[in-house]
Structures are given as C-alpha cells and as structure tokens.
Amino acid sequence: MNFIEARKLVHEYIRRDEDDNVESILTALDEVNLDVKEGEFVAVLGHNGSGKSTLAKHLNVLLKPSGGTLWVNGKDTEDADNLWDIRQSTGMVFQNPDNQIIASVVEEDVAFGPENIGVPTTEIWKRVEKGLKSVGMIQYREHSPNRLSGGQKQRVAIAGVMAMEPKCIVLDEPTAMLDPNGRREVLEAVGQLNKEKGVTVILITHYMEEVIRADRVYVMDNGKVVMQGTPRAIFSQVDTLKSYRLDVPQITLLAYELRNAGVPVPEGILTRQELVEALCRLY
Amino acid sequence: MSIILDKVNYVYSEKTAYEIQALKNINLKINDGEFIGIIGHTGSGKSTLIQHLNGLVKASSGGIYYNGQDIYDDDYELKELRGKVGLVFQYPEHQLFETTVFADVCFGPRNRGFSRKDAELKAFTALRSVRLAEDYWYRSPFELSGGQKRRAAIAGVLAMEPEVLVLDEPTAGLDPKGRDEILDLVAKLHRERQMTVILVSHSMEDVAKYVQRLIVMNHGSVLYDGTPVEVFAHYRELEEVGLAAPQVTYLMHELRKRGIPANGVATTLEEAKQSILQAFSQKHAMSQIREL
Numbered sequence A: 001m002n003f004i005e006a007r008k009l010v011h012e013y014i015r016r017d018e019d020d021n022v023e024s025i026l027t028a029l030d031e032v033n034l035d036v037k038e039g040e041f042v043a044v045l046g047h048n049g050s051g052k053s054t055l056a057k058h059l060n061v062l063l064k065p066s067g068g069t070l071w072v073n074g075k076d077t078e079d080a081d082n083l084w085d086i087r088q089s090t091g092m093v094f095q096n097p098d099n100q101i102i103a104s105v106v107e108e109d110v111a112f113g114p115e116n117i118g119v120p121t122t123e124i125w126k127r128v129e130k131g132l133k134s135v136g137m138i139q140y141r142e143h144s145p146n147r148l149s150g151g152q153k154q155r156v157a158i159a160g161v162m163a164m165e166p167k168c169i170v171l172d173e174p175t176a177m178l179d180p181n182g183r184r185e186v187l188e189a190v191g192q193l194n195k196e197k198g199v200t201v202i203l204i205t206h207y208m209e210e211v212i213r214a215d216r217v218y219v220m221d222n223g224k225v226v227m228q229g230t231p232r233a234i235f236s237q238v239d240t241l242k243s244y245r246l247d248v249p250q251i252t253l254l255a256y257e258l259r260n261a262g263v264p265v266p267e268g269i270l271t272r273q274e275l276v277e278a279l280c281r282l283y
Numbered sequence B: 001m002s003i004i005l006d007k008v009n010y011v012y013s014e015k016t017a018y019e020i021q022a023l024k025n026i027n028l029k030i031n032d033g034e035f036i037g038i039i040g041h042t043g044s045g046k047s048t049l050i051q052h053l054n055g056l057v058k059a060s061s062g063g064i065y066y067n068g069q070d071i072y073d074d075d076y077e078l079k080e081l082r083g084k085v086g087l088v089f090q091y092p093e094h095q096l097f098e099t100t101v102f103a104d105v106c107f108g109p110r111n112r113g114f115s116r117k118d119a120e121l122k123a124f125t126a127l128r129s130v131r132l133a134e135d136y137w138y139r140s141p142f143e144l145s146g147g148q149k150r151r152a153a154i155a156g157v158l159a160m161e162p163e164v165l166v167l168d169e170p171t172a173g174l175d176p177k178g179r180d181e182i183l184d185l186v187a188k189l190h191r192e193r194q195m196t197v198i199l200v201s202h203s204m205e206d207v208a209k210y211v212q213r214l215i216v217m218n219h220g221s222v223l224y225d226g227t228p229v230e231v232f233a234h235y236r237e238l239e240e241v242g243l244a245a246p247q248v249t250y251l252m253h254e255l256r257k258r259g260i261p262a263n264g265v266a267t268t269l270e271e272a273k274q275s276i277l278q279a280f281s282q283k284h285a286m287s288q289i290r291e292l
C-alpha cells in the first residue's frame, strides 16, 4: 500500500444558521485521488482556494472526510483509534508560523514535539541541534521565538517538525515568508531529509521553482486534481498551467518565449544550466 | 511632498537583556510618486522600517517628516497619517478582525470619517479591484484561504485611498496569477493616481520588473539604494547578505562566460529575451554575410 492513498476524497465546509439549518455548502475537495509512495517527494500546486490546505489538514487528521476515504501510513483517517499513529508519522508545517510556535525559547519550542512523544532527553537535544542547524537557526537557540521576524519563525517551526523525525512531512507554503537564502536553506534541508532519510515529502507551494526537485507534481483546480506528472511533463504545458492561474519557472518561461520567437530550444527546460547548454548548442 | 527619515534608530526591548537594534541610523528621502522596492534578509529591519512610515512604531531616536511636518510633534495628527500612509501588513491575520470581509474593508474609510454609504462604496470598489470573488465578501475572514485573506487585507487598505501605499510582502501566499494581478493593480495605482508605492518583497524577479528604485536593508542599515539595474550589479555582495539577483541575471552572466554576448545587466525576463534574440540574430546575420 502507498504511504498516502486518497480515494474520491470529498471535503465540504458546511455553514449552519442558529437553528442548525444548512445555510451553504462549499465543496473544497471534490473526489480527490492521491497516491504517494513512501519516500516520494510530491509537490501540490493550485490557485488560491483550490483546496490544498484542506487536503493537507486531512493528511494530519485536522479534518475528516465528508466523503471517500483517506489512508495515511496504512491507517484510515476516519478511525479515531488511528489518530495518534497518523499524527506521529506525519508532521506538518503550516502557512503561518505564528500559530505554531508555543515555547518562549527557540530550543524549547523545537524540543516540544519530541518531548511530547517520549524521546529520551539526550536524544532530544541532539535532534534540536540538528533541526536548528538544518534551517540555519542554531545561533538563535536561546532566543525568544516571538521576537524573531516572520522568516526566522518559520524556520524554527520547520526545525520543530524535523526534530520529530516523522516518516512524512507535509509543508503548506513553508517558504512563503522567507528571503531567497532562507528559501534555499529550507528546501535543501527538506530535500536532504527526503534523499538521505527517505522521509516522504508533500510540499504545497506557489513558487514554481520549488517544484523542480519533486518526483511528482499534483495540480489542483477548484477542489479537483486536474494534472499530475513529473515536473518536466507538467512544466511543458505552459498554456494549460496558465489557464489554472499557475505559471512555470522563470527560466522555463524564457525558454518557451524564445521558442515562440524562433529560437528552437527544446520543451520542458527547467534549470538555468539546461537553458545555457541548449542556447550554446544552438548558437 | 516627501517622507524624510532623519537618523532614525529603533531598538526593540530597550534596556533589557533582549535589546535588539532593528534600525541603525536610517536616512532616506521618499519622493512623491516614487515606486520603491525594499529587499533584505529576514530580520534585516524591513517591517520595522515601514511601520515607522505611518507612525505605528515610534523611532527610538531621529526624526520623520511627512510633507515637511514633524510627525513626532505634539500637535501632529498621527491618526490622519495612518489614513494617508496605508500599510498592508505582512500577515493578513493582523489586520482582519471584523465579522465579515466586507465590514472589515469598510472599517478603514469609516474610521477616516466617511459616511456609511461612502465607506461601502469604497469597500465595494476596493474588493473588486483586488479580485476577491463576491461569494466571499460576507464570509468571516477566518473562513478564507491564505490567498483570499491577503486580497481582503489589501482591499482594506485601498479602501482608505491612501496617498502612500506601503505593502509588506503582499504577494506572499498568492497564486502566480494573483501575484501578477496584485502587482499590476499596484503599478496601475502608481501610474494613474500618482500614488507613492513602497513594496517590501522577497521576490527579486518582482522588484526587478516593477520598481524604479530599490533599497537594500542589511542588519538594520541601508546597504544599497539605486535603480534595480544598479543594485543587481552587486549580485555577489547581495548573495553574501542572504539575497540574490533575478534568475535571468545569472543566466545572462553564464551565457557571456560561454561566449554569447548577452546583456549582463538584464534583470527582467523581457530584457533577457530581447538580448538573447539580438545575439542570435546578429550571429545569424554575420554568418550570412560570411557566406556571401
């Protein structure tokens, strides 16, 4: 079985009036099928409101299906007995770092997760140090988190999840607030966890560049999965992506526009290096 | 008409063990009608700096002058300044607090003394301009997705019709189309209403494309202040302070190293494209001449 399997997963946000009558229903997930193998790096793209965060919250059982089924780590998320197992196997980093920082000292915040699941003390401090180093925040270990700027907070939050050493980590726009360096550091850290420790990664992002290193990409539109494939296959479809309010990496777009202007660079160029090589061959 | 910052210093938690000097001797003149970008590593002081511009944060020392008036004068109307200098916060959650999105967007103009009807009209126009679908106008801000909240927050500030629009990473969390829509909207306000715009951004590509003047913050000080082309010429130094040049600038440098005469100061996709096309067509023309 795959690490994550969603079959016709539906989520409805239902609004009720004072008398408990249904006022409106918003279908945020509309029969979503998703398969993620253990150790895979999967990216999820989609317009604002397309259902990405709703999907992420299902993976960590913050929400339960209105229809269909979701298995995480072989466990049905609807079964209350599985809650603990799933939360332990699947760590989550949210969009807004302010809502996930708890302790008053950075290193304590990072230690909070492992402490909670009974990791021995000496091991905890090793993990805290590793987690903080991997996001470039080790020099802040004794600082107060609420005195950090937005980007710094987000890196602490990621360190906290990494310290749990979960099987899978779900990141909901983890880099939205980071500077280029911070973004690179975080992505490298996440990539390393994936490559070296085999951690399954689900990365939700609006930065097309960040998707390049994924094994597979899912594209969502209005609660539905509308595309899936390798980054190269997905980013070869510039016009289709644009119709879903998405884009391609700037280098891919440049290659595409050069091709339209008569320079025959190949389709699906993803990196600067590839474009340099292609242009040098043609020049 | 301008905003002048004169030797501004700001210290958080002054005289405690946690004292942090977030701004160090900032001297800036922001001219009427400018479109300015501010970049800098996280923690470099960008958010602290812009919160000085509408008086939300008061300098530990130094002066700020809005159109020649000292905003720290006892009889200066700080409340009015908040309406003139509209600030869109980095986290939309920090400015959405009413029960519905529409009420939230009405709040600014109501607070500035507009009648209920006028405030609603302004809210209507603002929500339209940020392209938040009408379905969401009467929902609680807490029911919105990240990007929808962002739009609502921007609308709230636009509805006040400020003279100066300050946006703290306004495109974070927006989908690519939304990014273009918001920045195009801001550019349009700048162009058509001569609004002064200050854009804090982590996207080198965005600032290269939109702003006329780029200020680089580093550890609380101004490191560079110039046109994007001037600033991005320092791409090695920028990397040392946690930043970078736009992707295409690197591409152009790499092409030059490999013998293709690309424009080394291109910072936007359009400039890069034109320069590569030109290099190819020149080479093509040359080889045709040689063949003759």
Ligand SMILES: Nc1ncnc2c1ncn2[C@@H]1O[C@H](COP(=O)(O)OP(=O)(O)OP(=O)(O)O)[C@@H](O)[C@H]1O
Pocket (backbone or CB within 6 Å): A013, A026, A028, A046, A047, A048, A049, A050, A051, A052, A053, A054, A055, B142, B143, B144, B145, B146, B147, B148, B173, B175
């Ligand atoms: N708590 C809630 N109550 C009611 N509706 C909600 C709630 N949370 C989200 N929604 C709605 O569900 C839909 C999907 O929202 P979701 O947050 O999953 O989108 P998203 O893809 O993560 O968007 P973004 O890119 O902006 O973060 C949106 O239309 C949103 O308004």
Ligand SMILES: Nc1ncnc2c1ncn2[C@@H]1O[C@H](COP(=O)(O)OP(=O)(O)O)[C@@H](O)[C@H]1O
Pocket (backbone or CB within 6 Å): A146, A147, A148, A149, A150, A151, B012, B013, B020, B021, B022, B040, B041, B042, B043, B044, B045, B046, B047, B048, B049
């Ligand atoms: N509320 C606060 N209390 C104490 N220190 C803060 C606070 N906000 C920011 N700082 C500190 O001030 C410095 C500048 O932060 P900030 O202006 O948020 O930077 P930026 O917006 O460039 O990321 C950082 O060192 C940060 O840790």
Ligand SMILES: [Mg+2]
Pocket (backbone or CB within 6 Å): A052, A053, A054, A095, A172, B145, B146, B147
């Ligand atoms: Mg979301």
Ligand SMILES: [Mg+2]
Pocket (backbone or CB within 6 Å): A149, A150, B046, B047, B048, B090, B168
């Ligand atoms: Mg900031």
